[in-house]
Amino acid sequence: MAQAIQMHLNQALMRIPRRAESADRPTLAATYVAAGSFSAMINSADHQILFGRRGTGKTHALLHLQELVERTGDLAIHLDLRTIGSTGGLYANTALSAAQRGTQLLVDTLEAVHDRLFAYAVDGRSADQDALLRGLDALVSAATEVEVIGETEQEQTFGDAVERECSAELSVTPKGGARAAARQKTSATASSRRKRTGVEQHRVLFGPLSRAVQAVADGVRPARLWLLLDEWSSVPVDLQPFLADLLRRSVLPVRGVTVKIAAIEHRARFFVPLEDDYLGIEVGSDAASAVSLDDALVFDQSPEAAQAFFRELFASHVRPILASMLRTAVPGEFVDAAFHRGAFPELVRAAEGVPRDAINIAALAAQQARDGRITLAHVRRAARDWYLRDKQSVISRDDEADRVLGLLVDEVIGRRRSRTFLLPARDRPAAIDTLCDARLLHILRRGVVDPRRPGRLYDGYAIDYGCYVTLLGGAAADSAKHLPADVFTFDKAVLDLRRLGQFS
Template structure:
């Protein structure tokens, strides 16, 4: 096998499997992404699984630390006890969310303490230590809800000891007799008072106290700035998310020296729910947190082909240069363009690879690995990419879809309607459409949102999201009469045509809108 193909097989698929230096060396910025995230406003970074959220935020944390600021990154998958969050149905949602918040705040404390102990030359432990103690004490305050029973007992104990003795003695000169009696008496009075609390211990988070203590800590940090990065937010149970978000809004977000960055999958998160008394519970995007950033806007091939190709070209170059501690130096080309020319047989093969990734770096690395195995001692060709795309779709995505009842049926129906009847590979759904199975297909990366908020003159007042079918759904049809002719069809003054790059406003898109009611009606009739 070619050396470069062997190196491709060594590429890890998840950012957390790399060491810190590799993450730094292999990071690829795309457009203004890092600039946007470096803003001190609190933000939410949206992206599908595998789009590089963890990698981006890890690099951001390193950049802020290099600038002399304090940054901590928390994986929300590791926060909270199983019993407290998932299993105990006797607890209310607010109580479970409170426990989760306390665990999160304790993790903030632990990570800050670790940084301070590791960098004693930059931090004053004698000042920050007591402040951290005050912060964690405020975050873990416990109250008992229930009655208090006081038990009292008392007693008197009397002890008496008596001793009698007679002694006699005689001698030539005298006779003596001595008698004696002694008594030893003592009296003890003992009492006991015991208070018993009967009730349930509950964590109590006093927002003002926690906020005050945390603000005091931040004021003593270098540059009075703390970057709090919460990764894997979507792994938090959906019903707890708005409550945890609300608690963060009341304790952390009001502190001016803290910048919060949250990484989440848009279709699997709930930052806010309405409330009749409080208006809403959670975080309002655009108000409590600055406008969100979407990775899909930068990485999807159909959105910006040049930007997507530049990103994946640099991705391959930096990852391959970073592996094995730089042992590949001198073996591969010294430029990203030269490296791509070494890997692929032609420009079209690289473009096919970028298209197959659908804007997901993790899928891209997996597909490239399979293609490298197929190529062996040769450069990777277009057929190698297509075979790899089909294999990866079957291994990683089709099995996941089959695990959820109704998902494969809906996907097959969409493929038939979109590809079979319309010769397209994308369709439109209203932005307010709520469908659990569509969300699952999106989360499984067999559907991809490539444009949001699309409107048209023939359906005024309604906005749509553009969903594209995954490369693996139609790769077998490429170069056949049934191959998709474009993303979706629109009507123009010059007649109907297929769109390749989605815009935000069209003249007519009616024929590209998919009505899910038709699917459920057909399913009910069967």
């Protein structure tokens, strides 16, 4: 019986959904676990940008926020920007100008928002349906303005034809009378034609659009309209400022509307300076704040907080799964029942603060354990498999990033016997951002000040667990001498990439 229960515990780990969109909304609400005060921070009426790498739970956070605000009677529209777009790869077509592609992106986005609001209106959930529908009509008019770009030709043709026919007839009747007749006919013609040749293009007028959005917001009152834009980084980088500028000019100033944007920090461009102005959103001014899930999930200085977070994460996810599998009571402490001593802290260390990585590593470890408890060896093998399968395979297609990672591993782990290092916060190479996106590097500390040069700021990085797990061998989890150290002292941690041969 105990063996069967253990097998069900491992199967539950393997059945945890990897992505938030694959679960229904009640499950998402029941399984959401907030790191610290993060949930309270995003549940405010301020416009915010939510940053986080892949797998940190951005979509889950937005869907959980949608559930919360709708419970209070507000209206939340969750928009996955991966699903926005025209056919034929229009956004990636470099033959068109960025302005043309950006305008089409705005039109497509507004159309998607309109469709969601229209469904809300026809369901009869609006307090003032007529006002909302009028606002939606204005939104359509503002979003579908079309102009012809090209030459205009005007052609006029005039014709004048006059026909006169005169005839006279005189006849005498038998009674001695007379009859006369005359006829005249006149006709004239004229024509005018204007010909326009060119290409029809959409244009978005921010003034009418802003008034239309305000009319929509007034139509849903007393509810508040929450616009939750997910997968921002799926939009081409050169078009993101156009969409951001639309929000700044036509949506952010509107009363009764809150905008939340989820993006990957290194793949997002919200702001482009112009000569006398700027295009996009200025974080801290137009958008009240940027919230980082990466920072909320960094537990390098508090291993206990990290373990508590992931304990709750796994328990909340497997509880509904086990309830449908086990006829007996679900174990109160799932982690203690599923993992051997020392295995779960190692799983938390391997995840490096990324929930999706933790779930995938746990699933692979459970697959290896079968009907037994998960051991330290299972976790380490699973972490290595996940590293090779998901992370290394992706980065191997980028020769430069792959080379930089090799240099870092050789220097930091091989020579310095550490897993952490410091780099200047400004002017970091693109390869470092690529490695962070792939979760092969993890930012543990931001804005570290050099006491000898207070004007210089550094960021503290850690190399991913998968890069050095094979060096641990069979070392016990509590054997600190086998684990690379976390060192952030300036005389030992600062790394000069030029000296490593990264740049000439």
